[in-house]
Structures are given as C-alpha cells and as structure tokens.
Amino acid sequence: MSSKTVILCNPHANQTKASAVAARLQEISPPSSHLEWVFTAYPRHAIELAHQIATQGCHKLIAMGGDGTVHEVVNGLMQLPPEQRPVMGIIPVGSGNDLAGSLSIPTDPVEALKLALDGTVGEVDIARIEDDRGHTEYWTNTLGIGFDAVVNIRSRRIRWVRGFLIYFFSALQTILFNHTPLGLQAVQDGKHWQDRLLMLVLCNGRREGGAFWVAPQASPRDGKLDYLGIRQISRLQMFYTIPFVMQGTHQRLSYACHGRFQNLELVSDHPLYIHTDGEIYAGLDSTIRQIRVQAIPAAIRMNIPKSD
Ligand SMILES: Nc1ncnc2c1ncn2[C@@H]1O[C@H](COP(=O)(O)OP(=O)(O)OP(=O)(O)O)[C@@H](O)[C@H]1O
Numbered sequence: 001m002s003s004k005t006v007i008l009c010n011p012h013a014n015q016t017k018a019s020a021v022a023a024r025l026q027e028i029s030p031p032s033s034h035l036e037w038v039f040t041a042y043p044r045h046a047i048e049l050a051h052q053i054a055t056q057g058c059h060k061l062i063a064m065g066g067d068g069t070v071h072e073v074v075n076g077l078m079q080l081p082p083e084q085r086p087v088m089g090i091i092p093v094g095s096g097n098d099l100a101g102s103l104s105i106p107t108d109p110v111e112a113l114k115l116a117l118d119g120t121v122g123e124v125d126i127a128r129i130e131d132d133r134g135h136t137e138y139w140t141n142t143l144g145i146g147f148d149a150v151v152n153i154r155s156r157r158i159r160w161v162r163g164f165l166i167y168f169f170s171a172l173q174t175i176l177f178n179h180t181p182l183g184l185q186a187v188q189d190g191k192h193w194q195d196r197l198l199m200l201v202l203c204n205g206r207r208e209g210g211a212f213w214v215a216p217q218a219s220p221r222d223g224k225l226d227y228l229g230i231r232q233i234s235r236l237q238m239f240y241t242i243p244f245v246m247q248g249t250h251q252r253l254s255y256a257c258h259g260r261f262q263n264l265e266l267v268s269d270h271p272l273y274i275h276t277d278g279e280i281y282a283g284l285d286s287t288i289r290q291i292r293v294q295a296i297p298a299a300i301r302m303n304i305p306k307s308d
Contacts, residue, residue, distance in 0.1 A: 002057035002058055002059050003034055003059050004033075004034060004035075004036060004057065004058050004059055004060075005034060005035050005036070005058070005059060005060040005061075005062065005117065006035075006036045006037075006038055006053050006058050006060070006061050006062065007022075007025075007035070007036070007037050007038070007062045007064055007091070008038050008040070008046055008049055008050060008053065008061060008062065008063055008064065008069075008073060009022045009037065009038070009039050009040070009064035009065065009069075009091075010039075010040045010046060010064065010065030010066070010068070010069040010094075011039050011040070012040070012065075013064075013065035013066045013068070013069055013093050013094040013095070014066060014093055014094050014095045015095070017093070018064065018065055018066075018093040018094070021064075021091075021093045021109050022037070022039070022064065022093075024109070025064075025091070025109055025110070025113055028110065029113065038053065040065075040069075044072060045072075046063070046065070046069055046072035046073050046076065047072045047073075047075045047076040048076065049076065050063075050072065050073040050074075050075075050076025050077055051076035051077070051079050051080065052076075053086075054076070054077055054080055054084060054085060054086050055080065055084070058086045059086055059087065060086050060087045060088070060089060060116070060117075060303075061073065061077070061086045061087075061088055061089070062088070062089035062090070062091060062113075062116045062117075063088060063089070063090050063091070064090075064091040064093055065091075065093060065094050066092065066093070066094010066095055066096055066097055066278075067094060067096050067097065067098050067099055067140070067141050067277045067278050068094065068277060068278055068279050069094065070090055070099055070100075070140055070141075070277070071138075071139060071140055071141075071276065071277035071278075071279055073088065074088075074126055074138050074139075074140050074299075074300060075137060075138050077300065078126070078138045078299070082299075085300065085301070087121055087301045087302065087303060088124075088300055088301065088302045088303070089112075089113075089115070089116025089117070089119070089302065089303045090103070090105050090112065090116065090302070091109050091112045091113055091116060092105055092107060092109075092112060093109055095210060096207075096208065096209055096210035096278060097210070098141050098142070098205050098206075098207045098208050098209070098210065099140050099141040099204070099205045099220065099277075100112075101205070101206070101207055102141070102204075102205035102206045102207065102218070102219070102220050103124065103205075103220060103221075103302070103304045103305075104304070104305045105304065105305070106305075115303055115304070115305065116303050117303070118303075119303035119304060119305065119306075120303065120304065120305070120306045121301050121302070121303060121304075122221065122301070122302060122303075122304045123221065123297075123298035123299075123300070123301055123302075124140075124220050124221060124298070124299070124300045124301075124302045124304070125204055125220050125221060125222070125223055125224075125225075125295055125296060125297045125298060125299060126138050126139065126140050126204065126296050126299045126300060127139050127140070127143065127202070127204050127225055127293060127294065127295050127296060128293070128294050128296055129143060129274070129276065129281065129291055129292070129293050130291065130292045130293075130294075131272075131282070131288045131290065131291045131292075132288055132289060132290040132291070133287075133288065137276055137281060138296075138299075139204070139276035139277050140204060140205070140220070140277055141203075141204055141205040141208060141220075141277045141278075142201055142202065142203050142204070142205060142208040142214060142215075142275075142276075142277065142278075143201070143202040143274065143275070143276050143277075143281075143293065144199070144200075144201045144202075144208070144274065144275045145182070145197075145199065145200040145201070145202075145266075145272055145273065145274050146180075146181075146182055146197060146198055146199040146200060146272075146273065147174055147175075147178070147198050147199035147230070147238070148199045148200075148201050148208075148275065149272075149273040149274050149275045149280075149281075149282070150174045150178045150273050150284070151167065151170045151171050151174045152170075152275040152278060152280065153273065153275070153280055153283055153284060154170040154173050154174055155167060155170035156280075158170055164211075167209065171242065175235050175238050175239065176235070179198070179235055179238070180198075180270060181196040181197060181198050181231075181232040182196065182197055182198075182200075182268045182269065182270050182272070183196050183268065183269035183270070184196070184197055184200070184266055184267070184268050184269075185266070185267045185268075186264060186265065186266050186267075187263075187264070187265040188259060188261045188263075188264050189261050189262055189263055189264075195229065195231065195257065196231060196232045197229045197230060197231055197232070197257075198230050198231070198232060198233065198238065199228075199229065199230045200227060200228070200229045200230075200266075201214045201215070201227065201228045201229075202225050202226075202227050202264070202293055203215035203218045203225060203226045203227060203228065204218065204220045204225055204295070205218060205220050206218045206219075206248075208278070209278070211246055212245050212246055213245070213246065213247065213248025214228050214245060214248075215227070215228055215258075216248035223262070223295060223297035223298070224260045224261065224262055224295055224297075225260070225261055225262070225264070225293070225295045226258065226259070226260050227257075227258065227259050227260075227261070227264075228245075228250065228256060228257075228258055229256065229257040229258070230250075230255060230256055231255040231256075231257065232255075233255050237255075241253065241256075244256075261295070262294065262295045263292070263293070263294050263295075264292070264293045264294075265290075265291070265292045265293075266290065266291050266292075266293075267289060267290050268289045268290070269289075270289075271286045271287055271288060271289060272286055272288045272289060272291065273286050274286070274288070274291070
C-alpha cells in the first residue's frame with residue numbers, strides 16, 4: 001500500500017484566490033517523498049488527475065478547491081473499485097464549500113490541511129444521476145432542477161456585478177423569463193407521486209451556493225438523500241420565498257415539499273435543466289426528460305472531524 005499523499009488543487013477556485021492559499025500552504029508543508037502537490041490546468045481536469053493518481057497508487061488524495069473540485073475528484077475516484085479509492089481529504093478554498101460545511105471541515109486552510117492529514121476516517125455518502133441519454137455522473141452535495149439550475153446557468157453569463165449581486169440578478173432574470181413549472185411524475189423508493197414544481201433540489205449536504213440552507217436536516221452520512229420542492233407559485237411569491245430558503249425556514253411554507261429517499265425516478269413534461277454540485281449538468285438546450293437518482297451510502301472514506 002502506497003504511503004503517498006497528494007494534494008490536488010484547483011488554483012482557479014474562488015476566482016483564483018485558491019492559488020495564493022496553495023502557495024502559503026506549500027511553504028508550511030513543502031513537497032516530500034510522501035506529500036505531492038498537483039494542480040489542475042483546465043475545467044474537469046481533476047477528474048482525469050484523480051483517476052490517474054489513484055490508479056498509480058496513493059494512500060490519500062486531498063481535494064483543494066470548492067464543491068466543483070470535490071465533485072470532479074469524486075467522479076475520478078468512482079471509476080475505480082472501492083478498494084482502490086484512496087482516503088479523501090478536503091481543503092475548502094472555493095466560494096461555497098458547501099459539502100465541507102456539512103461535514104464540519106474547518107474553513108481555515110491550515111486547520112483543514114491538518115485534519116486532512118491526521119483526522120479520523122469516516123464514510124461519506126455520495127449520489128449518482130443517470131438520464132435518458134444514458135449519461136451518468138456522481139455528485140456529492142446537491143443536484144438542482146428547474147429554478148435552481150437556471151439561476152446557476154444564468155449567473156455564469158453575468159459579468160457586470162460581483163458577489164451576491166450576481167445571484168440577485170440571475171434570480172431576477174430566472175423569475176422573469178423561466179417561470180415554468182415542471183409537471184413531474186416520480187417513483188420515490190417504489191412509491192408514486194406527481195406534482196408541478198418550479199424547483200426541485202436533491203440534497204446530500206445541507207447547504208448550497210454558500211448561503212442557501214436547502215435541507216438543514218440532511219446529512220451526507222445517513223445513507224439517504226433529502227429533497228426540497230417548491231410548487232407552482234406566483235413570481236412575487238418566488239421572491240418572497242428566497243429569504244426562507246436562505247435561512248432554512250422554508251419548511252413552514254405550504255407550497256414547499258420535502259422528503260427523503262434512496263432511489264428516485266423522475267419523468268418531466270418539460271426538458272430538465274440540471275446542475276450537479278453547482279456545475280452545469282444539463283443547460284438551457286437540454287432535452288432530458290427522464291432521470292434516475294440513487295444514493296450511494298458510504299462510497300468515499302474521508303478525513304472528517306470526530307464528532308461528525
Ligand atoms: N485550472 C483551471 N482553470 C480554469 N478552471 C478550472 C481549473 N481547474 C478547475 N477549474 C474549474 O473551476 C470551476 C470552479 O471550481 P470550484 O467549484 O472548485 O470553485 P468555486 O466555484 O470557487 O467553489 P464552490 O463550487 O464551492 O462555490 C470548476 O468548474 C472547475 O472545473
């Protein structure tokens with residue numbers, strides 16, 4: 001068994017701020033025969049690199065970046081049989097870092113590095129999506145459909161403002177131009193339901209976008225996925241709803257629906273726009289109408305704080 005630890009860093013995370021953090025960490029933990037630094041060079045590169053590093057033999061693989069980086073590393077590792085997957089660590093240096101937050105991984109990079117090197121190993125669930133194109137992908141934090149996904153897609157085109165204003169303008173555009181409920185037929189762990197939803201978020205973690213507590217009751221270690229659905233409401237009500245989702249108090253809204261599952265099949269009367277962990281899975285040109293989502297309990301071993 002290799003004793004090598006690799007830190008796989010996305011220097012582009014958090015608008016390239018991750019790069020300076022990596023330089024600081026490299027000073028306090030210089031490369032040795034046991035610790036290696038590898039940097040991504042382009043989007044989705046971490047999938048290839050994680051697969052390659054684990055195939056060559058590595059005891060621990062630390063994902064340094066945001067939720068997108070964790071997503072890519074997990075997709076690389078899931079191509080290998082469980083016994084070949086190294087223990088993972090996370091140094092959360094992205095803008096949202098939502099899975100790391102749900103796992104109580106410290107936000108301070110030095111503390112996170114210490115935990116990734118020496119913390120307790122725990123098993124963490126992930127999830128898988130399969131669609132009617134025969135395409136599959138693993139995800140770790142949230143999968144958003146409808147409003148949630150369109151806001152994400154639109155936010156990438158907004159260049160004239162920064163920070164939370166990007167979300168604000170993107171949500172505004174989505175409410176104005178994409179206020180289309182999806183007629184969904186679902187099979188949730190063998191039980192059938194149907195509904196008209198403006199948004200559906202499937203959750204392994206509790207939070208997304210750094211600020212939206214979509215499933216405060218969820219846990220990435222309970223073997224299940226949670227969901228939040230928002231039924232057909234007016235545009236004005238949609239604005240009213242956003243602060244509730246930010247505070248995780250949306251349970252009290254009559255048009256919010258929730259549940260927990262291991263397997264979910266969905267058929268939609270409209271194309272599905274989907275993000276997985278904040279990465280676009282199906283954009284505005286999507287033709288996907290059918291997906292199957294499955295929780296994969298304890299798929300990844302990870303260094304996490306003892307109490308979690
Ligand atoms: N070297 C690179 N150059 C450009 N983009 C990259 C590079 N490496 C990775 N990426 C892309 O950067 C994007 C953002 O990464 P990541 O999600 O880790 O950071 P973030 O968006 O700041 O954080 P969060 O997802 O937690 O909000 C991902 O889509 C990833 O594919």
